[in-house]
Amino acid sequence: MTTPPDARGILEHGLWSGNPALVQLLGLCPLLAVSGTLVSALGLGLATVLALTCTNAAVAALRRATGRDVRIPVFITVIACVVTAIELAMRAFLPALHAGLGLFIPLIVTNCALLARAEAFASRHDPARAALDGFAVGLGFLLVLLTLGGLREAVGHGTVFAGAGALLGLPQLEWTLLPGYRGFLLASLPVGAFFLLALLVAARQRWQARRAAASARSRRAESSGETEWPQ
Amino acid sequence: MAEVTRNALRGALTLALVVAVGFGILLGLRALGAERIAAHERDAARRALAALLPAGVDNDVEADRVAVTAPAWLGTAAPMAVRRARGAGALRGLLVEAVAPDGYSGDIRLLVGVDAAGTVLGVRVLEHRETPGLGDAIDGARSGWITQFAGRSLGDPAPSRWRVEREGGDFDQLAGATVSARAVIDAVRRTLQFIEAHGAALAAAEPGERLHFSDAPPPADGGMP
Numbered sequence: 058m059t060t061p062p063d064a065r066g067i068l069e070h071g072l073w074s075g076n077p078a079l080v081q082l083l084g085l086c087p088l089l090a091v092s093g094t095l096v097s098a099l100g101l102g103l104a105t106v107l108a109l110t111c112t113n114a115a116v117a118a119l120r121r122a123t124g125r126d127v128r129i130p131v132f133i134t135v136i137a138c139v140v141t142a143i144e145l146a147m148r149a150f151l152p153a154l155h156a157g158l159g160l161f162i163p164l165i166v167t168n169c170a171l172l173a174r175a176e177a178f179a180s181r182h183d184p185a186r187a188a189l190d191g192f193a194v195g196l197g198f199l200l201v202l203l204t205l206g207g208l209r210e211a212v213g214h215g216t217v218f219a220g221a222g223a224l225l226g227l228p229q230l231e232w233t234l235l236p237g238y239r240g241f242l243l244a245s246l247p248v249g250a251f252f253l254l255a256l257l258v259a260a261r262q263r264w265q266a267r268r269a270a271a272s273a274r275s276r277r278a279e280s281s282g283e284t285e286w287p288q
Numbered sequence: 289m290a291e292v293t294r295n296a297l298r299g300a301l302t303l304a305l306v307v308a309v310g311f312g313i314l315l316g317l318r319a320l321g322a323e324r325i326a327a328h329e330r331d332a333a334r335r336a337l338a339a340l341l342p343a344g345v346d347n348d349v350e351a352d353r354v355a356v357t358a359p360a361w362l363g364t365a366a367p368m369a370v371r372r373a374r375g376a377g378a379l380r381g382l383l384v385e386a387v388a389p390d391g392y393s394g395d396i397r398l399l400v401g402v403d404a405a406g407t408v409l410g411v412r413v414l415e416h417r418e419t420p421g422l423g424d425a426i427d428g429a430r431s432g433w434i435t436q437f438a439g440r441s442l443g444d445p446a447p448s449r450w451r452v453e454r455e456g457g458d459f460d461q462l463a464g465a466t467v468s469a470r471a472v473i474d475a476v477r478r479t480l481q482f483i484e485a486h487g488a489a490l491a492a493a494e495p496g497e498r499l500h501f502s503d504a505p506p507p508a509d510g511g512m513p
Contacts, residue, residue, distance in 0.1 A: 093421035093464075100420065119306070127299035131306050138310035142317055149321025152328040156429070160420045220430055246464050 071193025077170040078201035084168035089250040096220040098206025102199030104161040113191030116179040132175040213244035336412035340401030344375040360504035361482035363387035388475035423468035450477040481505040
């Protein structure tokens with residue numbers, strides 16, 4: 058077995074090199090459906106961070122007891138149980154939070170990033186690392202959701218954080234960019250989310266390609282420097 | 289026993305154990321929280337109720353209620369609460385719980401307040417699972433869409449215009465969530481028609497009585513002028 062990844066590596070993977078939305082393209086259904094406004098993006102994102110952290114930890118805790126053949130059904134059962142438990146507990150003990158996030162919790166189950174992380178990471182590492190991985194991947198998902206949500210809301214409705222008063226109790230966050238803006242329906246619809254996500258993925262790829270080219274150039278310069286200098 | 293069989297048995301046992309434990313935890317959690325969840329739901333219903341009450345009501349609206357089963361009018365085969373608001377002995381309004389069964393994602397539970405003249409006092413969404421960011425705009429906590437019903441009645445607009453603007457009606461559709469909007473508009477219209485047809489019986493029934501109505505509203509596009 059290779060050495061287990063360190064915390065830094067896990068965070069970097071979740072947020073950037075293995076970002077679930079931009080690189081792995083996992084969980085597109087909730088990502089596209091619920092990124093219409095910043096507030097709902099934040100709601101789904103937070104619920105995902107919470108659920109992914111818990112499911113990853115639970116799967117990792119059970120990893121030695123799980124046989125190879127039945128691991129997928131076991132993971133699915135564990136994920137369904139943990140997500141349902143989160144919803145029940147939130148409903149009973151944090152009703153105000155449930156009023157805001159409640160609608161998003163059932164959507165989490167449609168996020169295949171949960172099963173992907175359970176299989177690819179949590180089933181091979183200890184619960185603490187798995188929880189950190191869940192947190193990192195969830196956070197990566199949250200950041201992409203916020204970017205999409207912010208752009209779609211600004212272009213589609215001309216507002217920022219509309220509805221923050223109702224969900225977060227922070228009405229001072231609400232902004233209207235252009236009073237009288239009629240809205241741009243395409244950005245509000247999932248079709249527009251597809252376009253925007255494609256642009257984000259393309260931007261990331263371009264940045265990545267430039268960086269790779271730059272580091273290749275500097276390596277070439279270094280190595281040519283090394284070969285030339287002694288002569 | 290062959291090793292393959294043993295492995296399969298072991299896998300099946302693991303899975304059964306995980307399912308049993310998970311099921312147990314969820315059952316326990318539900319039992320633990322059931323009372324609190326019910327209390328929160330009652331609170332929410334009470335708040336919605338208080339917001340819809342007309343002025344000058346002096347009876348205990350919560351106690352003055354009947355259980356009404358009217359599948360074709362109220363959208364569900366389950367008995368729904370109809371509360372009567374009275375002032376100085378006269379009926380001031382009816383607060384009807386109704387269901388819009390044709391939302392985008394399951395039932396939408398509504399509370400419709402109607403005054404004695406048949407004018408809508410207000411509508412509140414008690415429970416729904418519409419898509420966040422699209423259909424959830426029907427919820428008064430997310431947008432003001434639901435307030436457009438206040439002050440309307442069956443004559444304003446005519447029943448055939450109780451639909452979204454896109455279909456020739458008088459009510460705002462929600463961009464990207466016409467299904468949710470249509471479901472709520474239809475449910476409010478049916479509730480008004482129900483009160484028009486059976487309001488007297490609803491008001492006259494003893495508190496706690498159970499009423500059954502098996503008739504149905506006239507079709508929405510019945511060619512009324």
